Amino acid sequence: MVKYIFGPVPSRRLGISLGVDLVPFKTCTFNCIYCQLGRTTNQTLKRKEYIKAQEVLKELKEKLANWRAPRQMSGSGKLIKQKINYITLSGSGEPTLNSKISKIISGTKKMTSIPVAVLTNGSLLYRKEVRDSLKKADLVIPSLDGGSTKIFKKINRPVESLGIERIVKGLMAFRKEYWGKIWLEVMLVKGVNDKKEAIEKLKRAIAKIKPDRVQLNTVARPPCEKFAKALSKGELEKIKNLLGPPTEVIIDFERRALPEKMKDLKKGIMTMLKRRPATVKDLVDGLGVHRNEVLKYLAFLEKEKKIKSLSYKGKRYYQAE
Numbered sequence: 061m062v063k064y065i066f067g068p069v070p071s072r073r074l075g076i077s078l079g080v081d082l083v084p085f086k087t088c089t090f091n092c093i094y095c096q097l098g099r100t101t102n103q104t105l106k107r108k109e110y111i112k113a114q115e116v117l118k119e120l121k122e123k124l125a126n127w128r129a130p131r132q133m134s135g136s137g138k139l140i141k142q143k144i145n146y147i148t149l150s151g152s153g154e155p156t157l158n159s160k161i162s163k164i165i166s167g168t169k170k171m172t173s174i175p176v177a178v179l180t181n182g183s184l185l186y187r188k189e190v191r192d193s194l195k196k197a198d199l200v201i202p203s204l205d206g207g208s209t210k211i212f213k214k215i216n217r218p219v220e221s222l223g224i225e226r227i228v229k230g231l232m233a234f235r236k237e238y239w240g241k242i243w244l245e246v247m248l249v250k251g252v253n254d255k256k257e258a259i260e261k262l263k264r265a266i267a268k269i270k271p272d273r274v275q276l277n278t279v280a281r282p283p284c285e286k287f288a289k290a291l292s293k294g295e296l297e298k299i300k301n302l303l304g305p306p307t308e309v310i311i312d313f314e315r316r317a318l319p320e321k322m323k324d325l326k327k328g329i330m331t332m333l334k335r336r337p338a339t340v341k342d343l344v345d346g347l348g349v350h351r352n353e354v355l356k357y358l359a360f361l362e363k364e365k366k367i368k369s370l371s372y373k374g375k376r377y378y379q380a381e
Contacts, residue, residue: 063081063115063119064080064081064082064111064115064116064119064120064151065078065079065080065081065116065119065120065123065350066078066079066081066151066349066350066351066352066353067079067350067352067353068127068144069352069353069356069357070356071145071146071148072310073201073243073275073310074145074146074148074177075145075146076143076144076145076146077144077145077146077147077148077177078123078144078146078147078148078174079148079150079151079350079352079353080116080120080147080148080149080150080151080164080168081111081150081151081152081350081352082110082111082116082149082151082153082155082157082158082161082164083110083111083151083152083153083154083155083157083158084102084110084111084152084153085097085101085152085153085351086098086099086100086101086102086152086153087100087101087102087104087110087152087153087154087157088100088102088103088104088153088154088157088181089103089104089105089154089157089181089183089184089218089219089222090103090154090181090183090216090217090218090219091103091216091217091218092181092205092215092216092217092247092284093214093215093216093217093249093252093283093284093285093287093288094215094247094249094279094283094284094285094288095283095284096281096282096283096284096355097152097284097351097355098284099284100153102153103219104157104219105184105219105221105222106157107156107157107158107159107184107190108157108158108159109158109159109160110157110158111158112160113158113160113163113164113167116164117164117167117168117171120147120168120171121171124171124172127144144174145174145175146174146175146176146177146198146199147168147172147174147175147176147177148176148177148178148179149161149164149165149176149177149178149179149197150178150179150352151352152351152352154180154181154183154184155178155179155180156178156180156183156184156185156190156193156194157184161178161193161194162192162193162194162196165178165193165194165196165197166196169196175198175199176196176197176198176199177197177198177199177200177201178194178197178199178200178201179201180194180200180201180202180203181202181203181216182202182203182204182227182230182231183218183219183222183227183230184230185202185227185230185231185233185234186226186227186229186230186233187230188233191230191233191234191237191238192237194234194238195237195238195239195240197240198240198241199240199241199242199243200234200238200240200241200242200243201242201243201244201245201275202231202234202242202244202245203244203245203246203247204227204228204231204244204245204246204262204265204266204269205246205247205248205249205253206224206253206258206261206262207224207228207258207260207261207262207263207264207265207266208224208258208261209223209224209225211252211253211258211261212224212227214252214253215247215249215252215253224265228265228268228269231244231269232268232269232270235269235270235271241272241273242269242271242272242273243271243272243273243274243275244266244269244271244273244274244275245275245277245310246262246274246275246276246277247277247278247279248276248277248278248291248295248296248299249278249279249288249289249290249291250278250289250290250291250295251289252288254291254295254299256302259299259302259303260302262303263302263303263304266303271306272306273306273307273308274303274306274307274308275307275308275309275310276296276299276300276303276307276308276309276310277310278290278291278296280359281355281358281359281362282369282376286371293309296309297309325347325349325353325357326357326360326361328347329343329347329354329357329358329361329367330361330366330367330380332347333367333378333379333380334380336379337370337377337378337379338377338378338379339375339376339377339378340354340355340358340376340378343358343378358378365381366380366381367379367380367381368381
């Protein structure tokens with residue numbers, strides 16, 4: 061079973077993405093109310109080599125060597141290869157907490173021409189060594205969910221010493237120093253950060269950061285807090301208009317052309333859930349794949365109304381409809 065690499069999986073933003081996990085499960089600077097992985101169990105600002113860079117790069121090299129791009133039918137009826145669009149450093153917590161992330165980015169770029177993306181909450185970019193460590197990435201996607209201290213603390217529940225002003229200044233500094241693409245993600249939660257006043261403050265912060273894109277997202281999978289509810293597509297569109305260019309609403313990944321391996325994983329999940337309800341851990345253990353991979357396909361199956369989730373004795377179970 062792979063430890064650190066998951067996928068390739070379809071991504072709403074990145075096409076086909078091969079994920080890389082750099083920290084232990086739920087090691088993060090935030091404890092976001094909407095997190096699909098549950099509440100943070102190791103909330104910290106301490107950077108160290110949580111997962112050895114050498115081990116990550118070894119597993120990645122093996123994965124790429126064994127990857128055989130599956131063929132699929134194009135719209136014109138021709139067979140084309142399904143390629144990996146990005147190698148994405150993200151995973152089960154905040155990837156910039158891994159002090160060797162720069163080494164992992166450099167090592168990845170030496171072994172493949174596939175672009176490297178980093179998904180980060182942006183909380184550590186006020187530190188120069190963190191900004192420097194991301195400079196060789198092709199794309200950095202930080203998040204910013206609020207433009208005020210009140211909203212920031214309510215939605216992201218950060219380590220106590222982290223303030224929104226420090227984070228915005230870090231993002232501004234990174235924009236000045238980094239020559240790659242920056243796509244700023246904003247996660248919107250109904251009744252928390254979607255009001256006009258909150259959006260206006262967010263807009264002022266975004267104007268200072270100057271990202272290449274602003275991507276609006278909302279709760280798409282079961283969050284760790286039940287009160288974290290999703291906005292409708294119409295509500296997202298209204299906020300997009302308030303923020304103005306270069307804002308976009310992230311749309312669902314087109315799923316009609318999934319490679320066979322991905323179809324097999326969906327089928328495997330359905331087979332298990334038809335037998336009995338199961339937790340994410342049950343599915344991970346039973347299928348021998350990474351947690352994030354399972355979560356991705358559970359979201360697809362819920363959207364297709366083939367499964368539903370329910371809470372029982374503090375645990376979330378999934379069952380076939």
